[in-house]
């Protein structure tokens with residue numbers, strides 16, 4: 529069976545397409561409201577209508593308690609039922625998508641007219657095709673490779689940029705560009721981007737850290753810049769340095785920052801070289817009053 533290239537679609541987008549399908553609620557494997565253990569749809573066998581148990585779509589019994597011929601028989605019933613399902617194409621497309629780790633999203637059971645083993649075999653075949661088609665020069669730039677590797681590990685835009693060795697703006701631009709190149713929608717998540725990249729063999733050898741939430745692949749505009757908090761030890765050192773600054777002898781050599789720390793009683797009016805060199809300070813009026 530052939531279907532549109534499954535790797536070009538993220539699991540999230542493909543699942544959304546499936547459940548939003550106008551016939552999804554009428555899918556063959558939906559539970560029969562009156563007999564929940566049976567599927568709503570049925571199949572024809574030897575001229576008779578046969579009801580299909582929902583267990584026909586289940587994963588193989590990994591305990592070995594189910595004889596092989598029994599498993600094959602029930603899976604064949606499910607596949608036969610899928611062939612009459614109106615959402616089979618969307619269902620098959622979703623079941624063949626690849627997750628962020630490069631695995632088939634639905635590895636077990638019958639979905640979209642295929643067993644889990646069939647989907648796994650197709651993934652292996654697709655990987656060989658991808659390798660044969662590589663390299664795709666558009667993804668092979670140093671910055672894109674760096675951003676992809678950084679995004680596989682980090683979720684926060686600042687951390688991604690830092691890990692990629694880029695400024696945040698450039699890293700965000702490359703993320704947006706990657707989404708376009710991979711044919712993903714603008715609202716794709718970080719997981720979608722990484723899954724699509726993994727499907728194209730762009731993350732081979734890279735371990736992906738799950739974010740556990742829908743982190744957008746494209747950083748939304750207007751995202752408030754998160755300035756890194758200075759470490760306390762640095763503030764203490766800065767304060768220590770400030771305390772060690774010797775007292776100024778002349779106001780003309782004092783920076784505005786330091787001058788604000790100097791109390792009026794420490795100044796000598798005779799050392800003020802010229803009114804033009806006087807920095808406008810809040811304490812100026814008090815100095816004048818003192819004079």
Ligand code: SF4
Nearest residue numbers: 557610613616619640
């Ligand atoms: S194609 Fe098969 S598994 Fe998918 S919704 Fe239809 S009956 Fe269920």
